[in-house]
Amino acid sequence: MADKLNQYRSKRNASRTPEPVPEEPPEPRGGASFVIQEHHARSLHWDLRLERDGVLVSWAIPRGLPADPATNHLAVHTEDHPMEYLTFHGQIPQGEYGGGAMTIWDQGTYETEKWSEREVKVVLHGSRAEGRFVLFQTNGKNWMIHRMDPPSRAPLPDVAPMLPSRRSRLPRDTAAYAYEFAWGGRRLLVPIEGGRTTAAREHPWLRALAASFGSRTALLDGELATLSGAEVLVFYDLLYDDGRVLLDEPYEVRRAALETLDLSTPRWQTAPSWPGDARPVLAAAREQGLPGVVAKRLDSPYEPGESAAWLFIPS
Structure with missing residues (x-):
């Protein structure tokens, strides 16, 4: 034999x-x-x-x-x-x-x-x-x-990015929001499936990000920003996580799920977010020459297009 x-x-x-x-x-x-x-x-x-x-x-x-x-x-x-x-x-x-x-x-x-x-x-x-x-x-x-079986999980959603409405001043009920820097970069939604991402067609360096996810499927929302002279992909939302669509979940739930991914390298990272008091965040944005801050309601779902649940306040 x-x-x-x-x-x-x-x-x-x-x-x-x-x-x-x-x-x-x-x-x-x-x-x-x-x-x-x-x-x-x-x-x-x-x-x-x-x-x-x-x-x-x-x-x-x-x-x-x-x-x-x-x-x-x-x-x-x-x-x-x-x-x-x-x-x-x-x-x-x-x-x-x-x-x-x-x-x-x-x-x-x-x-x-x-x-x-x-x-x-x-x-x-x-x-x-x-x-x-x-x-x-x-x-x-x-x-x-x-x-041969029916689908084992919900498919990746095809969704347009959620955009903030412009306001001249901070919201009154500050405790209902989390505050992030407005980076002034280019918005980028990154789908990851099977250790690969279509975003790597334009940005080949994202292949390493996708490979690091292994079999985990995700849809990340972020922004290509220039930090200290280098292009960095800053993530601030998670819309899909391994078979679970998160669009209807409150922002604070999506944010917690994003942070568990521990995205922190020289080329991509999780954007900092501060709930509660917006004044020090706005002051830091001014000091760093950033466009302003984005206030995001903690209880808001992800709404494609312009939404009053996210507010851009210029610095």
Whole structure:
């Protein structure tokens, strides 16, 4: 019987990688486990591995499992992996095959509905991956993965930015608002899905931001501002978070969710926000030569277009 791990071994040096590299051929067994690993290699992707005849039959999925039956995702059929890979996670050294960080995104069991050379239909039972999927071969060696269940989450909303109304003075009920600097930059909504963002077409440096989210899907609202001579993306709202649409949530709830993302690097960061007293914020905006402040009602939903719930007060 042919050794199903020959191709796997030929791509790895056991003395240079922490990956399991068994010396003996695999022995057939009848289990039905699966693992999905998030792999930050040369490009971010997810590896789906299904136990079959003593090995893990594997596909690399650049955008992760599809959440909606209307969208199929590419699935690149790769070499079979050893059963020890069910629990593998760690740092594959750069320069080695698949170099980069690998973590376990989900694991569990699966049921087989069909298994042929060109089509694999399974039901996954994991904590994050749950449902019916089919992997099918297209022209040549290409494979795709299709979700057969209804959508597993709400789709990313297509929404226009919320804009402040201009006022000459601060609101009277100051305790009902949070206050932020008006940055005087260019507004940018950033959708992130499958570790990628369409905003990177114009701003390639945002690829790193999207990759840092892994499989987490989000829609961020922010502004490209110039701070200390450098362009920085300042985020001040979160409109969608991993399947949950936040547009109808109060601003203070959206703001709290944004802060849990801990966005803080030299190129992107969370904008500071101060609830309550606006006077020191306005004074600081004047000192820094900023256009003014934006007062945001703590109880306001996200309303596309100009809204009286957000007020721009010039400095």
